[in-house]
Amino acid sequence: MFCLYDDVIVGVDIGSSKVSTVIAKANRNGQMEFMGSGLVPCTGIKKGLIVDLESVSKAIRASVSMAEKVANIRVGAVYIGLSGFHSMLIPSHGKISFDGNMKEITAEDVGRVLKDAKDFEIPYDKQFVDVIPHQYIIDGYDEIVDPAGMMGAIVEVDADVVIGSSIATQSLLKSVERAGYQVAGIIIEAIATGEVTLSEEEKELGVLLVDIGGGKTDYAFFKGGRIKYYDSIPIGGEHITNDMVIGLKVSYNEADRLKKQFPIAQKALINNDQSITIYPIGDSDQRLIKISDVVEIIEARIDEIFTMLNDKITEAGIKEEISAGVVLVGQGIYHMVGAKEFAQEKLGLSTRLVNPKLPAGLKLSYVTSLGIIKYVAGMSLGERDVEILNKDRTNEEVTSKVEEGIITKFINFWKK
Numbered sequence: 001m002f003c004l005y006d007d008v009i010v011g012v013d014i015g016s017s018k019v020s021t022v023i024a025k026a027n028r029n030g031q032m033e034f035m036g037s038g039l040v041p042c043t044g045i046k047k048g049l050i051v052d053l054e055s056v057s058k059a060i061r062a063s064v065s066m067a068e069k070v071a072n073i074r075v076g077a078v079y080i081g082l083s084g085f086h087s088m089l090i091p092s093h094g095k096i097s098f099d100g101n102m103k104e105i106t107a108e109d110v111g112r113v114l115k116d117a118k119d120f121e122i123p124y125d126k127q128f129v130d131v132i133p134h135q136y137i138i139d140g141y142d143e144i145v146d147p148a149g150m151m152g153a154i155v156e157v158d159a160d161v162v163i164g165s166s167i168a169t170q171s172l173l174k175s176v177e178r179a180g181y182q183v184a185g186i187i188i189e190a191i192a193t194g195e196v197t198l199s200e201e202e203k204e205l206g207v208l209l210v211d212i213g214g215g216k217t218d219y220a221f222f223k224g225g226r227i228k229y230y231d232s233i234p235i236g237g238e239h240i241t242n243d244m245v246i247g248l249k250v251s252y253n254e255a256d257r258l259k260k261q262f263p264i265a266q267k268a269l270i271n272n273d274q275s276i277t278i279y280p281i282g283d284s285d286q287r288l289i290k291i292s293d294v295v296e297i298i299e300a301r302i303d304e305i306f307t308m309l310n311d312k313i314t315e316a317g318i319k320e321e322i323s324a325g326v327v328l329v330g331q332g333i334y335h336m337v338g339a340k341e342f343a344q345e346k347l348g349l350s351t352r353l354v355n356p357k358l359p360a361g362l363k364l365s366y367v368t369s370l371g372i373i374k375y376v377a378g379m380s381l382g383e384r385d386v387e388i389l390n391k392d393r394t395n396e397e398v399t400s401k402v403e404e405g406i407i408t409k410f411i412n413f414w415k416k
Helices: 053-071 107-117 166-178 189-197 200-205 237-248 252-261 291-315 339-347 364-380 395-415
Strands: 008-014 018-026 032-041 077-082 087-097 126-138 141-144 154-165 182-188 207-212 217-223 226-233 275-278 287-290 326-329 351-353
Touching (some): 008 053, 008 189, 008 364, 018 364, 032 053, 053 166, 077 166, 077 189, 077 364, 087 107, 087 126, 087 226, 107 154, 126 166, 126 182, 154 166, 154 182, 166 182, 182 189, 182 364, 189 207, 189 217, 189 226, 189 326, 189 364, 200 207, 200 217, 207 291, 217 291, 237 252, 237 291, 252 291, 287 291, 291 339, 326 339
Parallel strands (some): 008 077, 077 182, 207 326, 326 351
Antiparallel strands (some): 008 018, 018 032, 087 154, 126 141, 207 217, 217 226, 275 287
């Protein structure tokens, strides 16, 4: 029997090469109990933008359904991530007062001050996605984490407002809706990934998280315990495969096979540059090439990625603040021998490959979806109000309860 539980969080990472889903149960201390996961290929996204809505919807449905079967539950709403390609952070300040009277600050008051933080005009092709509070201020006293329950006459908040591309955000929402689910919230992908891959000390000192995926490379700078900068480069691991298709005149599958068989980031790391057999497109005859012919193509793209990244962080003025170095994650080139050393050389910064402790059965492909769950669990502290629904409830009743729960979840989210 499939049920929808109030303490279950569903994180869905919709990427350019795959959709991964993790379902977990969160207790009141923010700790998670892994329940199920699902991973399926996805080909309907290019450069972080959905180009085939139906294809992406099917991938979401398949991924979530797979996780539902493992967890033996039915879910109604999911949390999804938003790429740096189509989002930006805008520092803002919100303020409300109670006409000079002291009163106990409620969750509704917290919601009001967060709403005030995003009370400004944005371009017509953008939309508000999220508000990330960093500190609350009550009657001039700052560094308050949770103002609810405290007394005061004036409440302020320093926050980052997340602005997203309307077309990208709406396409994501529509794809989830078509898959048969509702969106409970949208989380910045880098924040979610950072929950699993970065230490609190790294985020405090200044660290650059580089997530190299299939079609793009997201990078985010954390300092002072929070995300300070977030952007993307339109190049990822799939571009290496495409380069091989063109350069070696082979099929995509053959190129992908070669990339996986010889995952070497630099020609200098080849121990034995022997001849190998490839199968060109439209040619029944096999052809011999050197391993270095494959690695040369890999090296050129990786060089381009880190050269562009170095230019970007230098131009943004954040390179000098990266005291804790660079953390590499993502399936694009993570498995490549010498990728870490390549990054260190090009960026001039200490670099490490992420090695997070994941629940049994989960691979790095699930890092972002797991991070979404961890982030939501930590912010809401397990306070959920969706009561248990069994399969005998009508779809209308399920939808109604989910929508009602989402409202309270957002209030609790802002509150914490």
